[in-house]
Amino acid sequence: MYLKISAVMLVALLSGCVSMTESNSQDTDKSVNTPALVQVQGASAEQIASRLWYGEVPAEQLVPLDATELEDLWQRIQLQLTFNVPQTRPIVEQRNFYSQHQSYLDRVANRAQPFLYHIVQELEKRNMPLELALLPIVESAFDPFAYSHARASGMWQFMPATGTRFGLKQNFWYDGRRDVIESTRAALDYLQYLYNTLEHDWLNAIAAYNAGEGRIGRAIRANKKRRLPTDFWSLDLPAETTVYVPKLLALVDILKRPDDFDIVWKFIANEPRIAVVPTDGQIDLAIAAELAELSVAELQALNPGFNQWATDPDGPHHLVLPLAKAENFKRLLAQTPATERLQWQSYTVSSGDTLGKIARQYKTSVDAIIRLNELSGNTIRIGQHLLIPMSAKAADKYELSQQNRIAKAQGRSGGNVKTEYIVQSGDTLWDISREHKVTVAELAKWNGMVQRDPLKPGQKLVMWHNSSSNPSTAITRTVRYKVRKGDSLARIAQRFSVSVAEIVKWNNINTERYLQPGQQLKLIVDVTQV
Incomplete structure (x- = not known):
């Protein structure tokens, strides 16, 4: 279901341009702090929404309406938007992009469906601007598995250090930056802190969420020294940040008046969709999925913080489930002994x-x-x-585990010759890329990594080349070869299907000297050719 929101009606409601009956108008003192939102007495929620957004409501039937009573969650957000959106060139450019990409906003809405209600509710509890509910669109397009070139992860795109600072645990089993419930808590904590630190200005806080509090703080201090304004628009900021805030404000503008831009916000029910259910200990995600009557992938999509096939033995000991399945899961889990959960x-x-x-x-x-x-x-x-x-199941059944997401990235063809490489102690992406004549950026992309990610011995990397007309697969290993009596570079090269020049390069050999028995050589070998 798609729903357009009438900007004209909204303006009328928010400005209080509503004529009241005699009996209602008498109590003027009580009406001063009453919201100007309206409801029709005796009408159903659907009728209220329909009349509110599509038709005129007889003035004598108007009474205050809570935004939580609306059917569409986007309406609930829209009615509480407070930011002024100036019609500057950066905002107009970003707004034009979004208004020309309805399908993108549809995909965002699909991803947001399970989680947006929770985010809105948390913002309302904290009395924070509802505009912040749109920030995950800018950060990650509401993708909890998003991973940036700067190593930011999750829907709210936390860097490792910032995540740790705000209580998001990151280890083999679990990455709290991808846990939507925990990362939302941390993101709102961080934004509140930034607001309180940076002149109590929400645009400055949002800018600092992108550029860092130190960068925005320095810009504010610099302006104060020159006796200049310290609002966002007056600060000297990085180019990325000068686009980041307009992206959010463009979305705010489109949500405020979608009719002006021929945009529809795909319907999301204004009701909770998920529940957080305690598990009282570690549990295999395949076993949990069976108890919840979900596929493993469906359970992982709701719980993207878990990296492996099971929850973290040290917690958090809870799972996010569809609200409709939560009670039955609790009952079945209580009947499952701890020894049968792993x-x-x-x-x-x-x-x-x-x-x-x-x-x-x-x-x-x-x-x-x-x-x-x-x-x-x-x-x-x-x-x-x-x-x-x-x-409990084969590794490939846990489709959204860290291992399988990396494998999926590695399977995307970047050429017609695929090479596999097993990381050795001391290896770096730079060393490996140089040896295999690829760039560090390519190597990282092919393996679902960023360039600063650490490598682990035994880790498998893939590389793609276009040096053959027929697709093939090579499996390379770095081996140490001990020179024997009678060996020569040519003989060793022939034995391991490499070139003399490669052996010389890998080992910085002076070709004017003879090899010595017992000398150790490093060889990068295609084991399918040996």
Whole structure:
């Protein structure tokens, strides 16, 4: 369902241009602080919305209306917008973009459906501007899995350090920056802090959310020294920020008067869609999905903070569920013993095993193994028996896990020759990109990363090339080769299907000197060709 909101009616209502009956007009003192929003006595909510937005209402039937009684959540936001939107060139340019991309706003509304009511409710509780409910459109298009080139993550696009500062835990199991409930709490905490810190000016606070409080604070102090105004429009700010705030104000303007721009805001019911249900401990997401009568992907979409196949053993111990399924889930969960909410496997330690190696093999964490087995540290011995937490379903069934989202990014073709590379200790993206004649930006993009992301030994990276007319796949490994008596560069190159020039480059070899038995060489080998 799509709904257009009448700007004319809105202006009339908000300006109080409503004639009252004699009996109502007598009590002028009481009506001074009464909202100018209206309701028809005895009408249904649907009739109220229909008359309010599409037709005239007889004046004698008008009584105050709470915005929470409207059918459409966009209306609820619209009726509480307070920002002045100047018709400056940056705002007009951004407004033109949005007004020409109805399909984009439709996609945003689809993503916002489960969560927007919660955001609106939290803003109202804190008496914060409802304009801030539109900020996730600018930040992430309401995508809780959004990840920026600067390592900002989630619907509210928190940087790692800022997320930690505002209580968003980030570890192997869980990233609170993607948890919509927790990140909303943190974002509103941050915005309130910025407002209180930066001249009690909401546009300055929003600008600081983008550029950082230090950058905006310095701009304000600089203007004060020169006795200049300190409002957003008067500050010397980064180019990105001078566009960021107009993007939000353009959306505000379009929501205030959509008829002027031939835009419709896709209907979102003005009612809660989700519930936060306690789990009282760690639970496999596949088992939780079955109890909730959802697919694993549906459950993960509502709980994007969980990176792996299960919730974090240290919490948060709750799940976001569709409101209609919450009570039945609670009942079924209560009937499920804690021992049946996770699966474990017995593992016997072998030579060369470490807790890190075992944890990577079973897609769990070292801490989880230590806790489950009551170990005092990281030391294990050959023959020791360990209980290892493991997923109830195959890894690919957890479609939106961190591993599968990376795999999906790696599967997007960037050429017709795909190369796989296993990260070794000490590797960097720069080193790998140089060795494989690709750019760091390309390498990061192909692997769903940003250039500053750390690498872990054993991590798989993919690279794409256009050096062959036929698609193929190579699997590369970095190996250490110990030179034997009688070896030559040519013989080693032939054996490992590489060139002499590559061996020389990888090892900074002086070709005027002979190889020595026992000398270690670094080789990057396509194991499918050896």
